[in-house]
Amino acid sequence: MYFGVRSFIDIGKSLVARGPKYPNSRLTKLRELLLSYNRIAEVPAEISGCENLERLELAVNQDISGLPAQLRKLTQLTHLDLSMNQFSTIPEVVVQLPALEWLDIGSNKLKTLPEDIDKMQSLHTLWLQRNEISQLPDSITRLQNLSTLVLSNNRMRDIPACLQSLQNLRFVNFRDNPLELNVSLPPSEDEEEEREQFGLQFMHAYIQESRNSGGTDNEDLKRDDGSLSRRTVFVQ
Numbered sequence: 001m002y003f004g005v006r007s008f009i010d011i012g013k014s015l016v017a018r019g020p021k022y023p024n025s026r027l028t029k030l031r032e033l034l035l036s037y038n039r040i041a042e043v044p045a046e047i048s049g050c051e052n053l054e055r056l057e058l059a060v061n062q063d064i065s066g067l068p069a070q071l072r073k074l075t076q077l078t079h080l081d082l083s084m085n086q087f088s089t090i091p092e093v094v095v096q097l098p099a100l101e102w103l104d105i106g107s108n109k110l111k112t113l114p115e116d117i118d119k120m121q122s123l124h125t126l127w128l129q130r131n132e133i134s135q136l137p138d139s140i141t142r143l144q145n146l147s148t149l150v151l152s153n154n155r156m157r158d159i160p161a162c163l164q165s166l167q168n169l170r171f172v173n174f175r176d177n178p179l180e181l182n183v184s185l186p187p188s189e190d191e192e193e194e195r196e197q198f199g200l201q202f203m204h205a206y207i208q209e210s211r212n213s214g215g216t217d218n219e220d221l222k223r224d225d226g227s228l229s230r231r232t233v234f235v236q
Contacts, residue, residue, distance in 0.1 A: 009033050028052055036060050036081065045070040057081040059104070067091045075099060083107050083127065095119050106130050106150070118142035129153050129173070141165045152176050152198070161207045174198045174206075183209055 009030065032055040033047065041063040047053070048070035056077060058064060065086040071093045078101045080094065087108040094103065095114055103120075104127035111132045118139040125148040134155040140146075141162045148171045149163075156177040163169070175198040183206045185197060196202070 031055065033057070040064060043067050043071075047071065048073040050074065052076050055079040058085070060084040062086070067093050069093050072096045078102065078122075080104070090114055090117070098122065101125065101145075103127065113137055113140065115139055121145065124148065124168075126150070136160055136163075138162055144168060147171065149173075158210070159203055159206045161211065163203060164207060169200065171196075172198075172200050172203050174203065179206070181206060181209055181213075 009032070028049075028051050030050045030053055033050065033053060034055075034057045036057045036059040038061050040058065040061040043058065043064060043066075045068040047056070048068065051073065053074050054076050056074070056079070059081045060083070062084065063086055064082070065088065069092075074097060076099055077097050078099050080097070080100060080103050082094075082103070082105045084107040087105060087110060089110060090103075090105060090113060092114070094100065094105075095116055096119065099122055100120060101122050102125040103123060106127045106129035108131055110128065111134065113128075113133065113136060115137050116139065117137060120143060122145060123143055124145045126143075126146060127148075127150045129150050130153040132155055133151065134157065138160075143166065145168060146166055147168050149166075149169060150171075150173045152173045152175040154177050156174060157180050159174060159179070163172075173196065183202065185202055185205060
């Protein structure tokens with residue numbers, strides 16, 4: 001597949017199995033490359049020649065599990081969508097992208113995040129929904145530009161108190177995690193105000209209740225049959 005000089009290319013939902021090829025002299029003009037909903041299993045290293053690329057979408061290709069190291073040359077890339085593929089970790093080349101502001105790597109097979117995730121100093125939005133993450137590295141607290149963090153449908157059993165140090169955090173989602181404490185927020189008196197039950201206020205309330213109880217492990221109560229139940233805490 002060949003394209004001439006363009007700043008925007010969208011071949012999403014085309015069921016292509018290989019990424020497009022470009023003559024090297026014409027790569028520099030491309031700013032957006034949308035390749036979602038295809039059958040790409042291997043991302044071509046030639047994309048690294050798109051030196052002005054700002055947006056790259058590779059969602060729902062299902063078989064992509066890695067990225068070529070050459071993509072570190074995409075120093076202008078701000079938006080990257082890798083959702084619904086086969087990634088088991090955030091690729092190191094992604095961590096090295098200096099301008100990256102928005103990353104969606106939801107619906108993959110992530111169990112942990114890289115310890116050096118704090119290298120992503122430009123990142124303000126991180127989508128991690130529908131993975132297998134059970135804990136977060138302390139280094140995530142050094143992402144001081146992070147304003148959106150989505151961790152719904154993972155395996156988090158606790159919310160680390162260190163997240164409170166993220167001063168610019170405005171939106172979080174911990175819905176559908178096996179959290180040890182069942183913290184519930186009171187209903188809002190303002191009917192027009194939508195309160196996200198597992199959002200930022202919930203996060204702060206959960207961390208405070210965990211501190212008050214001396215840690216979430218103390219909230220496990222044994223039933224007569226020896227199994228564990230969880231105490232529900234209603235925050236006033």
